Amino acid sequence: MIRQDFNRIDAKRRSNLDPKKKQFAQPAFQHHDYQHRLNFYVLPPTAEITLEEFEEWAINRLKVLSELESCTFRNRTPDETASYMAPILSKYLALHSNSSRSSMLQEERKQDHYSHFILRLAFSSTEDLRRRFSRLESMLFRLRWKEDDARERREFVDSLDLRWEKVGDEEKRELASELAAVTYKTRQSDDDGWFKVEWEQVPELVESRRVLLKRGVAYVPAREQMSLVMAEFTRRLDAAMELTARALPRLDEDDRLTPILKHLSASFISPASTYDSNSALPGTLQPHANNIPQLAQHFPACMGQLQTRLARDHHLKHFARLQYTLFLKGIGLSLQDCIVFWRRSFSLMTDEKFEKEYKYNIRHVYGDVGGDSNRRGKGYSAYSCQKILTEPLPSAGQAHGCPYRTFSIDNLLESLRSMGVHDREVLKTIREDVGRQRYHIACNRVFEYQHKAELDGKPGQEIPGLKETIVHPNDYFKKSFLLKHWGDKEVREGADAGGPLKMEE
Amino acid sequence: MPHSVSPDTGSSGDHDLPDANPQSSHSTPTIRAGESPEEAEKSSTALEDMFDDDDDDLDDLSSSMAASQEPQSVQAISGAQSARFSDPEIMRAFYQRLFPFRYLFQWLNHSPSPSTDFGHREFAFTLPNDAYLRYQSFPSSDLLRKQCIQMLPSRFEVGPVYSTNPRDRKTLRKSSAFRPLNKELVFDIDMTDYDEIRTCCTGANICHRCWAFITMAIKVIDTALREDFGFKHILWVYSGRRGAHAWVCDKRARELDDSKRRAVAGYLELLKGGDSSGKKVNLKRPLHPHIERSLRILRNHFSDILETQDPWLEDDRAAHLLSLLPDRDLVAALRKRWDSAPGRRSGSKWADIDALAEARVSEHLDSKALLEAKIDIVLEYTYPRLDAEVSKKLNHLLKSPFCVHPGTGRVCVPIDVQKVEEFDPLEVPTVTQLLDDIDQWDHDKMDGVDGEGTGEKKIQDWEKTRLKPYVEQFRNFVSELLKDERAIKRERDDADPMEF
Numbered sequence A: 001m002i003r004q005d006f007n008r009i010d011a012k013r014r015s016n017l018d019p020k021k022k023q024f025a026q027p028a029f030q031h032h033d034y035q036h037r038l039n040f041y042v043l044p045p046t047a048e049i050t051l052e053e054f055e056e057w058a059i060n061r062l063k064v065l066s067e068l069e070s071c072t073f074r075n076r077t078p079d080e081t082a083s084y085m086a087p088i089l090s091k092y093l094a095l096h097s098n099s100s101r102s103s104m105l106q107e108e109r110k111q112d113h114y115s116h117f118i119l120r121l122a123f124s125s126t127e128d129l130r131r132r133f134s135r136l137e138s139m140l141f142r143l144r145w146k147e148d149d150a151r152e153r154r155e156f157v158d159s160l161d162l163r164w165e166k167v168g169d170e171e172k173r174e175l176a177s178e179l180a181a182v183t184y185k186t187r188q189s190d191d192d193g194w195f196k197v198e199w200e201q202v203p204e205l206v207e208s209r210r211v212l213l214k215r216g217v218a219y220v221p222a223r224e225q226m227s228l229v230m231a232e233f234t235r236r237l238d239a240a241m242e243l244t245a246r247a248l249p250r251l252d253e254d255d256r257l258t259p260i261l262k263h264l265s266a267s268f269i270s271p272a273s274t275y276d277s278n279s280a281l282p283g284t285l286q287p288h289a290n291n292i293p294q295l296a297q298h299f300p301a302c303m304g305q306l307q308t309r310l311a312r313d314h315h316l317k318h319f320a321r322l323q324y325t326l327f328l329k330g331i332g333l334s335l336q337d338c339i340v341f342w343r344r345s346f347s348l349m350t351d352e353k354f355e356k357e358y359k360y361n362i363r364h365v366y367g368d369v370g371g372d373s374n375r376r377g378k379g380y381s382a383y384s385c386q387k388i389l390t391e392p393l394p395s396a397g398q399a400h401g402c403p404y405r406t407f408s409i410d411n412l413l414e415s416l417r418s419m420g421v422h423d424r425e426v427l428k429t430i431r432e433d434v435g436r437q438r439y440h441i442a443c444n445r446v447f448e449y450q451h452k453a454e455l456d457g458k459p460g461q462e463i464p465g466l467k468e469t470i471v472h473p474n475d476y477f478k479k480s481f482l483l484k485h486w487g488d489k490e491v492r493e494g495a496d497a498g499g500p501l502k503m504e505e
Numbered sequence B: 001m002p003h004s005v006s007p008d009t010g011s012s013g014d015h016d017l018p019d020a021n022p023q024s025s026h027s028t029p030t031i032r033a034g035e036s037p038e039e040a041e042k043s044s045t046a047l048e049d050m051f052d053d054d055d056d057d058l059d060d061l062s063s064s065m066a067a068s069q070e071p072q073s074v075q076a077i078s079g080a081q082s083a084r085f086s087d088p089e090i091m092r093a094f095y096q097r098l099f100p101f102r103y104l105f106q107w108l109n110h111s112p113s114p115s116t117d118f119g120h121r122e123f124a125f126t127l128p129n130d131a132y133l134r135y136q137s138f139p140s141s142d143l144l145r146k147q148c149i150q151m152l153p154s155r156f157e158v159g160p161v162y163s164t165n166p167r168d169r170k171t172l173r174k175s176s177a178f179r180p181l182n183k184e185l186v187f188d189i190d191m192t193d194y195d196e197i198r199t200c201c202t203g204a205n206i207c208h209r210c211w212a213f214i215t216m217a218i219k220v221i222d223t224a225l226r227e228d229f230g231f232k233h234i235l236w237v238y239s240g241r242r243g244a245h246a247w248v249c250d251k252r253a254r255e256l257d258d259s260k261r262r263a264v265a266g267y268l269e270l271l272k273g274g275d276s277s278g279k280k281v282n283l284k285r286p287l288h289p290h291i292e293r294s295l296r297i298l299r300n301h302f303s304d305i306l307e308t309q310d311p312w313l314e315d316d317r318a319a320h321l322l323s324l325l326p327d328r329d330l331v332a333a334l335r336k337r338w339d340s341a342p343g344r345r346s347g348s349k350w351a352d353i354d355a356l357a358e359a360r361v362s363e364h365l366d367s368k369a370l371l372e373a374k375i376d377i378v379l380e381y382t383y384p385r386l387d388a389e390v391s392k393k394l395n396h397l398l399k400s401p402f403c404v405h406p407g408t409g410r411v412c413v414p415i416d417v418q419k420v421e422e423f424d425p426l427e428v429p430t431v432t433q434l435l436d437d438i439d440q441w442d443h444d445k446m447d448g449v450d451g452e453g454t455g456e457k458k459i460q461d462w463e464k465t466r467l468k469p470y471v472e473q474f475r476n477f478v479s480e481l482l483k484d485e486r487a488i489k490r491e492r493d494d495a496d497p498m499e500f
């Protein structure tokens, strides 16, 4: 069991107290009663949770934030984002309204509360991370605000103790015509409420001229309240993160948390995914030593280009072999077939050399040889996009890595064209993605382009996680393959059941 | 964005500015002298980031660069004037005797004694060989002056105040420790953005007729910044050739982050779409009070614009006007009338719209829609065209006031917004005139008073020239700003004595 006293990190005036003393000074076990679905995350959690919960909740929230971020990268409209996020939210971070009378209410809200604070810790270390976190949390809050029940939302706002100045009746009368113009009504109705705030608090309303400005004061119509609440949410979060950052060094006391937090922030820097090998294919369609070139049409660019290089050069260097072997293992190629595949591909090599220098490595990757732990763990697992994207760049003659990152833009576009991507708009956006180092977004765009027909069509919609952003090459393969073969009953049932799909030696 | 517009050779008109260099090159300047490759790369992105938008300055760059590459003989014919302005002795005398470093220091420092507001402020120098030196900083006005005299920059730019001294940025362990903290909110109005509606001049040239666009823009933007945003300390500066810059210096403005700067720019920006897009004004009704007020300011100028610019004289421009009107029958009737009267002036064409509408050439004329379309047209032809990108970024650099424009030799003097109508860009003194003024004054003094006045305060060289009213105006501006800064500081000290 583990107790993380967030108070210690958050409360400004206590920051100069001895943290040890402080721990005793406050009753540690407090269970929150979550009255509202929305949360401004003012009070840090104080109850104990297990290390597993700590990690799991944080990873789930991270998943949600990453998907939100990918929505912004793709310029999805608010409505598109909302519908894209709905299934992801209900899967990873469900939050029901009071009126739902769900028995899970308190538990959901607790997870929401705790995971927010855990990630706040993980992302306080650098300004860049703080900014991203704050932006995404604000987006998440906005998303939930919009779908919240109107009455519950009002109760929540009332609970916030926000000090906005109301515009008095006399002033409203004086400014009547100008206020009406701001709301694009010809006449103001009497019950329209207005608030006065400094204009800096509502920049987006200013930008689109949806407020009246008078000498630095913004007159905000009550129905734009969301902007005010959002501004307040972001402002408070930014201030709290700033304090957390300053107190962060003290967190080292608990060395069980540090690696988890480090890992969390690392996966935020590039997309993380824990890929289970459920991506393997059902019996008759299983990959074997002879059909890899045919299956390559379903490979993401990073693997497809390795196959191309291999076919051309009859050789791949060490890291490329490792990246590719792990991928092939991940799609369900058996050890025996894998050895045969490589033996045939290295067609210019003597059997003796292959046996001596290459075979062992393949077996090692599969966990067939090596130390106990390697055998027990069935070798290495396939590389995620994160892993591939954070590896050092390949040097001359090496072919591994993510082409969106390692190729020159011209070479990349050329190889995308050879993958059948000819749409100039798409290529242009990919060029932009790459310019902004959003490599996995570019890759997802290629996937969407190549499977546009299937993605828009009816069949295959029930493929699990179909519309979530791909952050693992094997996931890319799996989705591509399933979309193509969804008509095949065996494939369909395998995917639904989840388990049986997995192919083990 | 309309970049690399080179000065037009074929322009005519009495008031046109001397052409800086007719042979000027279109190529983007590559200016990397004396920098490591890494630095050079940085400065090239920085160029794109930071000052790609200032068309007036881009011209300077390309023209001055071309000047330095052209054979002497060509310069002697075409660029005699401009060669004189960038003469090292002239620039040295200018920085030594005329540039008001002291007030510039107070302006940026916000108090009389040196602080990080000045010391951590980025300056960027454009050197005579066109090298571009970023991240310069100076503890005092004397040291800035010294480097100017030593390097003789053809101009320098002012950037943000950073969290640490810009010169130390590479010694920092974490790059996040070096970040921009604050800078004046700036605006750039440039005549290039008016090229599709002005007919009197093209490219880098201006005359009194088209300067009216800048005057109108200053009025509208200045009013909005004061009345709507509550800013008080707004410095308008002539950009040296064909535009104007605004520096909003209120503390509240300096502290805006990018999202808030974007908000101000978005609030003020009205015309959307590039040169070839159709309707540029798309406004909901009723009009926002800011637009309504701007319209009141601009209406008075609209008929002048029709008169002096005659923007719909040519057929294709008149066709654009027709494309902005809502009623098909009305448009057809107008086209017919104008086709039969070539050379009809814009004022008459504008009057034709109402005349034909009242004559009921269209059965189903929606007079409300017509009125709204006409208001949109007034706005399209008068509303300020901002180079908004300049305003949106905290770390955008902008040419310092009182620099010399290398193409025209004119000093970037402040514009008194109270008398903006009287400001005449063609009367702004050039650096050579100013040096002549000093000589003249010294000469007169020698003749007249003859060694007396020992008890008098020493007269500054700028006081001997026609730069005097501009420096005084700047000095007054700075002293008003400092007064407010002191008040803010007192307030803060009173409120939280423990903080320091």
Ligand SMILES: [Zn+2]
Residues within 6 Å of the ligand: B200, B201, B205, B206, B207, B208, B209, B210, B211
């Ligand atoms: Zn003109």
